[in-house]
Amino acid sequence: MSDAYLQRARHIVTEDAFARLLGVKLLHLAENEVKVELPYREDLGQTRVHGGAISALVDIAATACFWAHPALNDKSRGATVGFTVNFLSLAVATDLTAVAAVRRRGGTLCTGDVSIRTPDGNEVATAIVTYKLNP
Numbered sequence: 001m002s003d004a005y006l007q008r009a010r011h012i013v014t015e016d017a018f019a020r021l022l023g024v025k026l027l028h029l030a031e032n033e034v035k036v037e038l039p040y041r042e043d044l045g046q047t048r049v050h051g052g053a054i055s056a057l058v059d060i061a062a063t064a065c066f067w068a069h070p071a072l073n074d075k076s077r078g079a080t081v082g083f084t085v086n087f088l089s090l091a092v093a094t095d096l097t098a099v100a101a102v103r104r105r106g107g108t109l110c111t112g113d114v115s116i117r118t119p120d121g122n123e124v125a126t127a128i129v130t131y132k133l134n135p
Contacts, residue, residue: 009034009068012060019060022053026064032102034065040095049091054125058085058114061098062129066110069102071135078133081109085127094118100129108132 006029013019013026013036022044028035036057038044044053059080066078100114110133116125 061100065100081130083129
């Protein structure tokens with residue numbers, strides 16, 4: 001991955017202290033899309049993954065996705081404006097995968113979609129994320 005913008009997006013998942021604390025792993029990264037994994041640990045929720053951990057996974061995946069764009073540089077700044085998560089089913093003692101994709105890039109606001117799934121493909125949550133990004 002020689003593109004600097006992809007390196008910045010990669011950093012959000014692999015080097016950010018909170019993402020590392022959660023144990024998030026990068027599985028796929030391309031312009032405007034990312035796939036990350038949250039390996040299950042009991043401290044993320046006994047017998048089920050806590051909604052807060054799932055929400056954090058949404059935010060990490062979406063943030064990396066929004067930063068995966070060549071118009072951004074080291075002077076760019078961004079922050080999550082808000083997101084809506086719909087929990088569809090329990091994630092019972094399982095790893096989770098988040099797939100995030102940009103839906104639209106505006107002047108400074110971006111929107112994206114995130115799907116959270118178990119290894120067998122069961123969708124446990126879906127989210128719409130709004131992010132402010134000053135290129």
